Amino acid sequence: MEILLNKVTFTYGEKKILDEINLSVRKQEHVGILGSSGGGKSTLLKIIAGLYEITEGTCIVSGCQDLDSIRKQVAVVMQNTSLFPMSIRDNITCGHSMSEERISKAVEAAQLESWIDSLPEGIDSYVGERGGKVSGGQAQRIAIARAIAKDAPIILLDEPTSALDDETAKAVMLALENLTKGKTVVHVTHRVETLWDCDCIYDLRGGKLYDTKSKSSI
Numbered sequence: 001m002e003i004l005l006n007k008v009t010f011t012y013g014e015k016k017i018l019d020e021i022n023l024s025v026r027k028q029e030h031v032g033i034l035g036s037s038g039g040g041k042s043t044l045l046k047i048i049a050g051l052y053e054i055t056e057g058t059c060i061v062s063g064c065q066d067l068d069s070i071r072k073q074v075a076v077v078m079q080n081t082s083l084f085p086m087s088i089r090d091n092i093t094c095g096h097s098m099s100e101e102r103i104s105k106a107v108e109a110a111q112l113e114s115w116i117d118s119l120p121e122g123i124d125s126y127v128g129e130r131g132g133k134v135s136g137g138q139a140q141r142i143a144i145a146r147a148i149a150k151d152a153p154i155i156l157l158d159e160p161t162s163a164l165d166d167e168t169a170k171a172v173m174l175a176l177e178n179l180t181k182g183k184t185v186v187h188v189t190h191r192v193e194t195l196w197d198c199d200c201i202y203d204l205r206g207g208k209l210y211d212t213k214s215k216s217s218i
């Protein structure tokens, strides 16, 4: 199993958000997790991303249990990406040294090429404070390019298109398809229609995770 959660419980202070969650995800499997707002979807994703220490249970990601090692195995695309006040290039590489070829491939797969080519300073253009000089769709595609360039085996998605209009969401979906191909994916959302390419879908309710068996049963 690439991701294995065994009786994972998580509390913020006194408030129990996740209650003995079990989840197994095989290599290259695409898993969707549906849930209403405030149900703990983002919290669950952050645990799998190695961002939170769990209260009880075990979380094993690519055979690792320590948070630093887990973080190396995953790439995350969230709902609202906050970009660093740096160039597009630095936002993609996050300061890691990478070949030009690797960066160009990520730019192309994230559907950013024609926009970047139209900028006077190209990939070295500054994105502004908190990404203020780029649109929401461009910011999401930069985040996707960052995830592609990282080339982690596990991709974690948290409503990556929900803040975008339909037209922009379509372009971002193409970029997401390129990102997730051949990878292990966990995608959390409250919209079942965004989980069309998942092998299976779970339902997160009242801190518990339920197997929905098939997409048609939702």
Ligand SMILES: Nc1ncnc2c1ncn2[C@@H]1O[C@H](COP(=O)(O)OP(=O)(O)OP(=O)(O)O)[C@@H](O)[C@H]1O
Residues within 6 Å of the ligand: 012, 017, 035, 036, 037, 038, 039, 040, 041, 042, 043, 044, 190
């Ligand atoms: N850092 C935090 N400290 C305390 N409580 C938090 C924190 N982050 C989230 N919560 C609470 O935990 C619960 C679950 O939040 P979470 O963001 O995981 O839900 P979600 O299902 O992703 O919601 P949404 O779809 O609205 O993003 C909510 O009640 C939220 O208010």
